[in-house]
Amino acid sequence: MKKGTLNPNIKLKLSLPPPDEVYFAKFLTQSGTFMDGDLLVNRDGVRVVSQSESEALNLADIDTIKVIGKGSSGIVQLVQHKWTGQFFALKVIQMTIEENARKAIAKELIINQSAQCPNVVMCYQSFYDNGAISIILEYMDGGSLSDLLKKVKTIPEPYLAAICKQVLKGLLYLHHEKHIIHRDLKPSNLLINHRGEVKITDFGVSAILASTSGQANTFVGTYNYMSPERISGRQYGSKSDIWSLGLVLLEFATGQFPYSPLEQDVGWASVYELMEAVVDQPQPCASSDQFSPEFCSFVSSCVQKDPNDRLSANELMTHPFMNMYDDLHVDLSAYFKNAGSPLATLNL
Numbered sequence: 518m519k520k521g522t523l524n525p526n527i528k529l530k531l532s533l534p535p536p537d538e539v540y541f542a543k544f545l546t547q548s549g550t551f552m553d554g555d556l557l558v559n560r561d562g563v564r565v566v567s568q569s570e571s572e573a574l575n576l577a578d579i580d581t582i583k584v585i586g587k588g589s590s591g592i593v594q595l596v597q598h599k600w601t602g603q604f605f606a607l608k609v610i611q612m613t614i615e616e617n618a619r620k621a622i623a624k625e626l627i628i629n630q631s632a633q634c635p636n637v638v639m640c641y642q643s644f645y646d647n648g649a650i651s652i653i654l655e656y657m658d659g660g661s662l663s664d665l666l667k668k669v670k671t672i673p674e675p676y677l678a679a680i681c682k683q684v685l686k687g688l689l690y691l692h693h694e695k696h697i698i699h700r701d702l703k704p705s706n707l708l709i710n711h712r713g714e715v716k717i718t719d720f721g722v723s724a725i726l727a728s729t730s731g732q733a734n735t736f737v738g739t740y741n742y743m744s745p746e747r748i749s750g751r752q753y754g755s756k757s758d759i760w761s762l763g764l765v766l767l768e769f770a771t772g773q774f775p776y777s778p779l780e781q782d783v784g785w786a787s788v789y790e791l792m793e794a795v796v797d798q799p800q801p802c803a804s805s806d807q808f809s810p811e812f813c814s815f816v817s818s819c820v821q822k823d824p825n826d827r828l829s830a831n832e833l834m835t836h837p838f839m840n841m842y843d844d845l846h847v848d849l850s851a852y853f854k855n856a857g858s859p860l861a862t863l864n865l
């Protein structure tokens with residue numbers, strides 16, 4: 518962007534040092550600077566800055582508030598920028614890696630940072646230091662849809678359609694614009710906020726973990742939502758995420774993961790029993806006694822064992838389920854708030 522022209526998506530950029538170009542670069546990588554856009558504000562006024570000047574959001578500039586989540590790959594903390602008061606989520610993944618793997622990770626993290634879509638969690642900055650990857654993410658004050666489901670038990674169809682539309686917009690962006698496969702779409706990777714927004718997070722992270730030597734065989738995430746072609750070790754593409762989306766929707770609608778173990782009271786004998794069920798059993802579907810024909814058809818357009826039989830994110834956007842409840846104008850913000858936001862920013 519040329520200096521002097523204002524970007525319509527402009528955000529404020531706060532900086533403590535005077536706007537001296539020489540000092541500026543130095544200060545950016547040290548302390549007191551917040552990178553988030555094209556406008557620089559300091560005691561000498563406001564000016565437009567170029568993307569190349571936008572450097573780091575530094576770990577030294579943030580205070581830890583509390584741990585807000587523990588995932589399979591590490592912990593997530595609520596942090597606050599010292600100078601602007603803005604909240605972020607800091608995800609720390611512990612891993613010991615070699616030089617080559619570090620390069621691959623750096624590449625993946627840069628892709629993460631370049632993703633900009635209202636339905637994808639913003640990744641502001643990432644670092645590798647001392648055996649840990651730290652990723653500074655947009656803070657989503659409603660937590661995840663997995664947290665929400667524990668409270669509401671099931672999500673009624675009109676809300677589900679509104680949630681699904683936002684997830685699909687995120688997937689559409691990742692698949693068709695960025696050509697990224699998420700690989701680990703699941704309820705805990707769908708985050709919500711008080712504005713009623715739903716955003717996909719953690720794309721790229723599973724790719725990093727999978728591609729890192731030494732970690733490749735120690736996948737500690739969940740296989741639950743993994744497509745049959747991935748489980749069988751066949752080639753897979755973006756339709757693999759569509760399978761996961763279908764299972765996630767079924768779980769939200771019924772309150773239960775769609776596959777159940779042979780001995781229900783004992784649980785899954787091993788992860789292999791679950792994987793076998795996904796590969797060998799017929800695909801699950803939504804019951805037409807309980808759900809609308811549109812919802813049943815939507816789920817069945819996602820949950821097909823042959824990826825060629827699944828619709829793409831683009832095709833699903835025009836599925837009748839997407840618009841059937843539009844007249845109700847459902848208020849997701851109120852729905853999330855009534856369910857009790859687990860991480861209200863104001864009640865720290």
Ligand code: ADP
Nearest residue numbers: 586587588589590593606654655656657661705
């Ligand atoms: P997993 O390994 O299960 O994918 P994560 O490590 O990504 O889980 O996150 C664990 C939990 O931390 C999430 O379920 C969510 O409650 C919380 N969390 C993760 N990222 C954010 C964020 N950006 N904003 C708010 N909460 C988050």
